[in-house]
Amino acid sequence: MAPRVACAEHGVAVAQVPWAEPGSRFTRDFEMERAWLTAVASRKTVGGFLRIAWRTAGDIARRVAARLGSSMPCMFDGLTAIGVDETSYRKGRTYITVVVDHKRKRVVRAHDGYGKEVLDLFFRQLTDEQRASIKAATGDGAKWIDASVKEHLPNAERVLDSFHIVSWMTDTLDQVRKRLWNQARRGNDKTATETMKGLKYAVPQEPRRPDRTAIRSLETLGDTDPKGQLYRSWQLKELLRTLPRQPVGQAEAELKRWIFRASHSRIPEIVELCRKIRRRRDDILGTIGPGYSNARLEAFNNKIKATIRMAYGFRHIDNLIAMIKLRCSGLPTHLPTPTL
Numbered sequence: 118m119a120p121r122v123a124c125a126e127h128g129v130a131v132a133q134v135p136w137a138e139p140g141s142r143f144t145r146d147f148e149m150e151r152a153w154l155t156a157v158a159s160r161k162t163v164g165g166f167l168r169i170a171w172r173t174a175g176d177i178a179r180r181v182a183a184r185l186g187s188s189m190p191c192m193f194d195g196l197t198a199i200g201v202d203e204t205s206y207r208k209g210r211t212y213i214t215v216v217v218d219h220k221r222k223r224v225v226r227a228h229d230g231y232g233k234e235v236l237d238l239f240f241r242q243l244t245d246e247q248r249a250s251i252k253a254a255t256g257d258g259a260k261w262i263d264a265s266v267k268e269h270l271p272n273a274e275r276v277l278d279s280f281h282i283v284s285w286m287t288d289t290l291d292q293v294r295k296r297l298w299n300q301a302r303r304g305n306d307k308t309a310t311e312t313m314k315g316l317k318y319a320v321p322q323e324p325r326r327p328d329r330t331a332i333r334s335l336e337t338l339g340d341t342d343p344k345g346q347l348y349r350s351w352q353l354k355e356l357l358r359t360l361p362r363q364p365v366g367q368a369e370a371e372l373k374r375w376i377f378r379a380s381h382s383r384i385p386e387i388v389e390l391c392r393k394i395r396r397r398r399d400d401i402l403g404t405i406g407p408g409y410s411n412a413r414l415e416a417f418n419n420k421i422k423a424t425i426r427m428a429y430g431f432r433h434i435d436n437l438i439a440m441i442k443l444r445c446s447g448l449p450t451h452l453p454t455p456t457l
Contacts, residue, residue, distance in 0.1 A: 149450065151178075153451060153452050155174075159427035178439040182438075182448065186448065192446070193244075195220075198219040198220060199225070199254050201256040203231035213231070213438070215414065216236075217414045224442065227442070229438070231261075233265045236262065240270070248270060253273055253275075254266045255277075275400055277401055290347075290351060293384060293387070294347055297309075316347070346382075349382060350387055353387060357394075369402055376391055376394060376395055421441055
């Protein structure tokens with residue numbers, strides 16, 4: 118128990134002690150133990166093990182994350198390539214924006230909300246030297262990322278993640294399948310209807326590692342519709358998927374050939390996607406040269422979602438952000454040294 122003192126000016130107050138944070142009812146060692154356990158167990162389990170309230174565990178995480186963060190060198194120093202993405206943490210389109218340092222493989226910023234205004238807050242925290250050191254910014258094709266990066270990092274390269282490029286084509290391919298499926302249903306073509314239904318999970322898979330059901334479905338892909346729209350769409354998807362693996366010069370020629378084939382395919386969904394690919398052509402080619410990928414950011418998103426599930430939800434978003442920092446920002450959490 119921290120001692121209380123009677124101050125002539127401020128009245129009775131709790132004295133500040135070196136082994137506890139101001140406003141905390143726990144020692145620093147106890148809070149550090151709790152933070153270390155958080156990385157391997159849920160907040161509910163940790164609360165029961167240490168005999169503390171469920172909400173108190175979140176408050177401890179916030180204090181420990183702030184204390185450890187202040188003891189480390191500034192995470193914004195030495196940034197050369199960053200990744201930006203948003204992840205949902207609650208129903209109702211509630212997101213947090215996460216910024217990752219590609220070089221040091223850690224989260225450097227997490228903030229409630231998403232959009233240009235939220236990302237602008239991050240860039241305004243940086244000094245001119247810190248912004249100038251950033252040479253590349255990866256992310257999906259969101260316009261708010263483009264606008265913020267262009268405003269604050271005019272000399273940085275905007276890199277589209279290859280994962281999202283392929284996902285655009287995969288979604289378009291499914292739109293083609295759904296349209297053909299509906300046409301077959303309206304025409305009472307039961308065989309084509311069942312074939313289209315069976316292709317739902319087969320066409321997104323890579324040819325190198327499909328399961329047995331997908332192999333049987335892909336064998337009939339060329340005969341699903343008279344004009345071969347689904348088969349040609351699948352071919353275009355595979356060409357786009359292998360594009361990032363090519364050398365830059367060859368990839369540029371392959372992308373030009375892909376745009377020509379897609380624009381002349383007479384498949385409405387593919388033609389619409391082709392316009393988007395043509396607009397982002399330079400950004401797509403920029404993905405191939407540096408070799409940056411948002412796969413690490415997607416992995417962090419999965420870790421964040423696991424944190425949310427383990428915590429059984431959060432009353433305050435600040436506690437969630439503190440948990441993310443403890444798990445993903447490389448903070449030096451450790452068990453306290455026992456005293457004999």
